Amino acid sequence: MSDYQPKILSGGEHRSDDEIMADYGVSEDSPLVIMELLQRFHVKDIMRSRNIISLTRENTLREAKELMRDNKISGLPILEGKRLFGMVSMNQIIKALEGGWLDDPCQQHMSTSLVVLEEDIPVSIALKYFHNYTFGRFPVLNKEHEFVGILSQRDITSALLKELTSEISKLEGKTEAAVVEQRPVENVKSEWVIPYYSLRQFVIVRNDLANAGKAANEIKRMLKEAGVNSKIVRKVAVAAYELEINVCIHSLGGSLTIVLDTHKVTIIAKDNGPGIKDVDWACQDGTSTANDWIRSMGFGAGMGLSNCKRVADTFNIKSVVPTGTTVICEFNLSA
Amino acid sequence: MKISDVIKILNGKLVAGGESDREVGAIVANDLMSDVLLTDSDDILLLTSLASDQAVRTANIVGAAAVVVHNAKPLPATMCQVADTLGIPLISSPLAKFDACVKLYLAREAEGKGE
Structure with a gap:
């Protein structure tokens, strides 16, 4: 033979x-x-x-x-x-x-x-x-x-x-949802600067890197307009950006919510799965499950969550497999 | 050193974002956006080989004065649109990153601000 x-x-x-x-x-x-x-x-x-x-x-x-x-x-x-x-x-x-x-x-x-x-x-x-x-x-x-x-x-x-059909269907669905969810919440005046608190939510679509970062840039603009100290604005924007990118590249999609009250700014990133098996591991510098494509876009070096921890006054993360992950970062306005 | 000086030193071309006479602070040469986000300095000049929308968005988050993409790398139309929207000058330079850094360092040194 x-x-x-x-x-x-x-x-x-x-x-x-x-x-x-x-x-x-x-x-x-x-x-x-x-x-x-x-x-x-x-x-x-x-x-x-x-x-x-x-x-x-x-x-x-x-x-x-x-x-x-x-x-x-x-x-x-x-x-x-x-x-x-x-x-x-x-x-x-x-x-x-x-x-x-x-x-x-x-x-x-x-x-x-x-x-x-x-x-x-x-x-x-x-x-x-x-x-x-x-x-x-x-x-x-x-x-x-x-x-x-x-x-x-x-x-x-x-x-x-087949995959593009599925992705486009998701994008169309999310776009409609985004229009609804970006409306100011009930009982909150339409302008960002209000006496007590204001809230705004952005929808983040899975793998939509072309639009990733838009929400963080908008959050930065809103906080500057609201007269928040520029150093705090920068910290919030950094965390918002990292979280937005994380939801975009690692999850099935989710949302980024910002709440401004008289004492603090809160950023909430919530995704729809698949969840993180080992949260402690994921929060270490340099640990990442990103693929080469994501790395070629300048992300996926495993710095996202640790960067958020560095800039935030309080940092909380909760993840359930396969339901999803929620990260809450708070920034004191008096800092 | 102003943005107009940077364009001359790097033999560059302003591609998008509008003209600006802003003074440049620290110079950051990096392709990893998470590293750039950790920069504490204001008005940085970001040198990167990352020709993508995210380079400009990251620059805006940290309040960068301008973004330089070296090696005359083709810049996607969307990157230019983001630069125009955010008002971040986007410069294309034919120099390699190392050469661009050396030229900027020497220019800074001549100004008495080498760093």
């Missing part, structure tokens, strides 16, 4: 990443939700069913042709157990029909110089492979080099469309 191992190519790009992504209409100006999806999804999340039709090396090309015809597919992996030895495509079948060797075993004519994908790579990398090679599909292997499935461009399109 041959000891063939398929090649696992990790590059092959002849053009810059930016140029390749631009061919797909993806650039720095693309909506952040698209960029995030391309990074968040891995090949194993979106590839076709693992019940792939396959043949062994001893099967004939005629059997391959019949399987491909009956199942309306254009290529077959040649396997022994979970080990990939080659691929038979329409090209080999046409050549066999022309040359009259349809009854030869697949191993004599199959493609053995294969480009395969690893199941853990992000979809953004897989897209580059589709660009750099002319193949319509790639076999996918796991870390043990075992065959686990086939990835086609159609799989990527379907997965992205």
